[in-house]
Amino acid sequence: MLCRTPPAYNQELGTAATDTISFRPQLDALLTARNAHGYTFQATTRAHGNTVSYLEKAKAILGRLFPSPDLMPDGEGGIDTEWVNGERNLTLSCRGRENQEDFIYWEENGEYDGDGASLGLLLNKLQWLNG
C-alpha cells in the first residue's frame, strides 16, 4: 500500500479525462431527479460536472483498481459519491452551489475526518480504502 501520494497523482481537475465511468447513466439521472419533501434531490450542473471530472480522472489513473461507488444526492443539489470497504467509508461530496466547497470525508471504526476535495486526496484515500 502506498503511504504517500505519488507525484503523478498531484494533477488537479484541469487534466483531460481519458476514461469513462460505467455508472455515468446513474450519475446523469441525478440531473433530473425529482425534488421532494423540501429536499433538492436534483443535482446542479456544478455538482454533476465536478463529480464527473473527479471520477473520470480517478478512473483513468486507477483503471481496474477504481472501485464502483454508490451515488446519492445530498438533499441540497449536491452529489455524494460513496465507497465502503469493511469499516472504512469514503465520500466525495460535490456540493450544489458555487459558495460551497467540495470536500472528501473518510471514516474508520467511528472516527471521521475530512478535507477540501482534490484529485490527489481522492486518489490517496481510494488507496487507503483498498488497503
Next chain:
Amino acid sequence: MDENPHVPLEPYPCNKIVYRAALFPDWIKESKPRGNQISKQAFFRLEKDENGVTVTPTPETCTDGLTDETYGIISLKVGWIRNAGFDVVPDRENHANIVGLPIRTEETKVESTGLAGRIAKIARPYTPEEPFDPRNSN
C-alpha cells in the same frame, strides 16, 4: 384551574422505537452481505430542519403531512440514539425531533456528515413482521 397549553410532552423512554419515512429511494440501500443499510444522507440536518431531524412515535404517522412519495420506513431505538450522544424530543403528539445534530453548513459539513453516519448505523429498515431490536443486529 390554570391550564397551560404548552405543557411539555413526556420524554420518550429508552426502549421506545421511533420512525422516519425514507424520502429518497436509496435512503434504504440494498447491501450484501450485511442486509439493507440506511444512508447517512437520511439524517443530514439541513437549514430547513430548524428543530432537528423529524421522527414519529409510530410507523403509521411517519407519512402524516407528506404529499410526495415515500420509499419505506426507517426505525430507530431511542436509547440507542441517546447512547450515540443525541436525544429525541417530542414536540407534538405525533412528532418528535432528533436533536444534537448540527445544521449542515460550510463550517460543520464534515462533523454533520460524521454524526449523521453514526445515527444511520443504528437505524434499520422497518418491517411490520420483524420489529427492530438493535441487540439482535450484527
